[in-house]
Amino acid sequence: MDEEELNISVRKFLKMVGVSSQREIEHAVARAVQEGAIAGTETFPARMKLEIPGLRLEAAFDGEIRLEATGGAP
Template sequence: MNDEELNISIRKFLKMVGVSSQREIERAVAAALQAGTIAGTESFPAKMTLEIAGLRLDVAFEGEIRLEGRDAAP
């Protein structure tokens, strides 16, 4: 196994996932704002699942997407 190649490929994958995920979230927020289905002050629970079948890896990460800072008025 080539540790350097593994590290590079993991970083490339995570960068692609990060950039693509951010773009999709931003598009969804913009569409919901335009449709009037959200006010723009909400927080949304978020969950991402990483699956690599060949390694039998299936792990979920949970967090929160906030549209305003915690100190924002309701």
């Protein structure tokens, strides 16, 4: 196994997922605000699921998407 190639490919994958996910979330928020479905002040629970069937890997990551600052540090 080539550790360097593994590291590079994992980083590329995570960068693609991060950039694409951010874009999708931003578009969904803008659309919901424009349609009047949300006020733009909400906080939404979020879950990301990672699956790599060939490695029998399933992992879920929970967090939240805040549309306004809550007064503390980001």
